[in-house]
Amino acid sequence: MGVQNIIDNQGVSLVITGMTIVFLALVMVSILIALLPKILDVLLPPESAEPAHGHSAHGHSAHGGAARTRESSDEALVAAIGVALHRRLNRK
Amino acid sequence: MQILLKFLESTGFANLEIGNLIMIVVGIIFITLAITKDYEPLLLVPIGMGVIVGNIPTMDNVALSVYSEAHIAVENGQVMLEEGHVKWNAGSVLSLLYMGVKMGIYPPLIFLGIGAMTDFSTMLSNPKLVLLGAAAQIGVFLTILGALFLGFNAQEAGAIGIIGGADGPTSIFLSSQLAPKLLGPIAIAAYSYMALVPVIQPPIMKLLTTRKERLIRMAPPRVVGRREKMIFPVAAFLICAMIAPASLVLIGMLFFGNLLKESCVTDRLANTARTAFIDIVTILLGFCVGASTNASEFLTKQSLLIFALGALSFCVATAGGVLFAKFMNLFLKEKINPLIGAAGVSAVPDSARVVQMVGQAEDPHNSLLMHAMAPNVAGVIGSAIAAGVLWSVLAT
Numbered sequence: 001m002g003v004q005n006i007i008d009n010q011g012v013s014l015v016i017t018g019m020t021i022v023f024l025a026l027v028m029v030s031i032l033i034a035l036l037p038k039i040l041d042v043l044l045p046p047e048s049a050e051p052a053h054g055h056s057a058h059g060h061s062a063h064g065g066a067a068r069t070r071e072s073s074d075e076a077l078v079a080a081i082g083v084a085l086h087r088r089l090n091r092k
Numbered sequence: 093m094q095i096l097l098k099f100l101e102s103t104g105f106a107n108l109e110i111g112n113l114i115m116i117v118v119g120i121i122f123i124t125l126a127i128t129k130d131y132e133p134l135l136l137v138p139i140g141m142g143v144i145v146g147n148i149p150t151m152d153n154v155a156l157s158v159y160s161e162a163h164i165a166v167e168n169g170q171v172m173l174e175e176g177h178v179k180w181n182a183g184s185v186l187s188l189l190y191m192g193v194k195m196g197i198y199p200p201l202i203f204l205g206i207g208a209m210t211d212f213s214t215m216l217s218n219p220k221l222v223l224l225g226a227a228a229q230i231g232v233f234l235t236i237l238g239a240l241f242l243g244f245n246a247q248e249a250g251a252i253g254i255i256g257g258a259d260g261p262t263s264i265f266l267s268s269q270l271a272p273k274l275l276g277p278i279a280i281a282a283y284s285y286m287a288l289v290p291v292i293q294p295p296i297m298k299l300l301t302t303r304k305e306r307l308i309r310m311a312p313p314r315v316v317g318r319r320e321k322m323i324f325p326v327a328a329f330l331i332c333a334m335i336a337p338a339s340l341v342l343i344g345m346l347f348f349g350n351l352l353k354e355s356c357v358t359d360r361l362a363n364t365a366r367t368a369f370i371d372i373v374t375i376l377l378g379f380c381v382g383a384s385t386n387a388s389e390f391l392t393k394q395s396l397l398i399f400a401l402g403a404l405s406f407c408v409a410t411a412g413g414v415l416f417a418k419f420m421n422l423f424l425k426e427k428i429n430p431l432i433g434a435a436g437v438s439a440v441p442d443s444a445r446v447v448q449m450v451g452q453a454e455d456p457h458n459s460l461l462m463h464a465m466a467p468n469v470a471g472v473i474g475s476a477i478a479a480g481v482l483w484s485v486l487a488t
Contacts (some may be wrong), residue, residue: 001243009246015233018481019226025335025477026226026470029328033219036320036327044319 107149111387119143119382125287132287132442134371135260135378139283142382145186155184158384162187190380193275196268198377199261200345205370206261206440206472207325207349208362215466216320217313220420221432225470227416228436229478231256231409235401236482242397247271250482252398255282256405257475258289258439262342264381266479270486277395279381281402289442292403293410294450297434300414305421306454308429310463318356325350332477338487339480346476409437413467428463435464438471 006012100106122140126133150156162183165172172179192198215222232253239249251267251274263282267275285292298306325347333340352362384390417433431451435443444464451460 002241005243006237006240009240009249011237011240011246011249014246014250014485015237017485018233018236018478019230021336021481022229022474022477023223023226025332026222026474028331028335029470029473030219030222032327032331033216033222033324036216036323037317040317040319040323 102151104148109149109387111391112147112149115147115385115387115390116144118385119147122382131290132283134374135283136287138375138378139280139382142379143280143385144382145379146383146386155181156186157184157386158186158190158380159386159389160184160187186380186383189376190384192373192376193264193279193380193384194268194272196265196341198373198380199265199268200341201373202261202370202377203342203345203476204349205365205373207346207351208353208365209370210346210350210353210440210469210472211465212321212324212350212469213316214313214462215469216316216324218463218466220424221428221463221466222470223420224413224417224433224436224467225438225472225474226436227433228409228413228467228471229257229474230412231405231407231437232475232478232482234408235405238401238404239397242401244394244397247486247488248274250486251278252401253405254278254475254479254482255285255398255402256409256437257471257478258282258286258406258409258437258443259472259475260286261377262438262475262479264377265342266483269483274394274398276381276384276390277392277398278402280385280390281399283378283381284399285402285406286439286442289406289437289439290446290449292406293434293437293443293446296407296410297414297431297447297450300411301418301430303454305418305430306451307458308427309455309458310429310432310460311426313462313466318354321354322351322356325354328473332473336477336480336484338484339477342476342479343473346472406437410434413437413471429458429460432460432464432467436467436471436474438468438475440468440472441465443471444468 119140119142122136122143125131126136126140146158150160160181160183163181165179165181232255234253235256236249236253239252240246244252247270251263251271254263254266255278257263260279260283264275264279267278271278329343329347332343349362349365352358352365413433413436414430415433416436417428417430421427421430429451431447434450435447437443444461447464448459448461451458
């Protein structure tokens with residue numbers, strides 16, 4: 001109890017060490033955040049980053065392309081079925 | 093007739109003590125506050141109901157409470173056998189659910205959901221605000237001194253101090269590891285003060301800032317690229333876990349959840365983590381913590397001291413964040429509104445909302461919410477690191 005308990009348990013050292021480590025970790029995170037755009041620009045410049053970014057974007061566009069192709073082929077299929085039905089009905 | 097008398101002796105009415113009655117009233121107050129005042133209803137309703145359930149007197153011969161744990165029957169140091177098998181008791185259902193609290197399983201799972209919910213954009217757009225999340229952790233460490241002064245041992249002091257991190261799951265995790273006996277009061281104190289953030293913080297914020305400071309407008313945050321958001325969780329995890337490996341469980345799950353969200357290829361997982369998954373764990377955690385507050389364990393002098401220290405740690409953490417923001421302004425060309433320092437005490441997103449509320453009370457057109465979210469999420473990381481440091485230093 002009292003100040004003696006703080007001394008016995010090295011309370012002040014614990015506080016200083018703890019705060020220092022928390023600050024150190026978050027200062028490093030802060031530095032990382034500040035440098036991240038620059039590092040990315042060096043490692044993955046916008047021109048080359050485009051395909052990488054576009055890995056997802058490319059993926060998306062590829063998916064999008066595939067989807068569009070599928071969509072258009074679906075439309076063609078529907079149109080073909082429609083034409084076939086129309087001819088058949090006309091024949092009758 | 094004998095059977096009827098035996099049954100009557102076993103009813104809650106016959107065994108109810110004044111302590112149980114007080115705790116049941118506390119549970120009802122929690123539920124009422126949640127419903128009428130909208131104070132953290134997702135937490136206070138399960139906790140309140142748990143408090144009521146945990147304070148219904150139970151019979152000695154029936155395993156009902158969270159403290160009726162599975163055990164092997166031992167007599168005179170000999171394991172009892174029954175038909176050749178070890179005689180054992182499976183414990184109560186609540187005790188099995190409570191294992192998730194006691195063994196620190198639920199908090200990391202909640203962190204996974206929080207990570208999947210969190211958008212670090214505002215923090216990424218203004219990295220210096222991360223420091224406010226670190227400054228607010230002063231509440232944690234100064235409270236440890238207070239707890240030691242009041243006679244708690246180092247492990248208990250560490251578990252009490254983390255209340256100042258304003259993060260319920262972190263408080264539960266650390267107290268389950270360092271001071272399991274104090275888990276109930278610490279968890280209730282942490283969640284109660286988190287719910288009371290709109291009451292506790294504004295007076296301190298106003299007291300420590302001038303009107304001119306509260307009127308400071310900050311430039312809108314820059315747009316953050318997708319690549320930065322994707323790389324950040326992995327890179328930040330590596331930094332934090334390398335510096336404080338004991339924070340790995342909480343920080344790891346937080347950033348893992350965030351990676352699920354930002355990777356854009358695991359939308360289903362991220363969606364589950366931030367909705368049904370976190371809700372289920374919150375229900376179990378809240379209810380079990382509430383049910384662990386049996387009057388005989390909870391209504392003690394220690395609990396009162398923990399509540400007093402918890403309030404102190406919240407106040408110190410808030411003041412620490414605000415004062416550090418003012419300190420930063422001494423060196424910054426573009427001043428930051430010191431009110432956002434108060435959001436450094438995690439309590440996501442309530443403390444950021446309080447900043448917005450206090451800021452708009454001075455200038456209704458000044459929107460601080462986005463800026464306050466940066467120290468707010470930094471506070472989550474900071475409190476998890478603080479918990480990791482305390483765990484590694486104080487674990488016996």
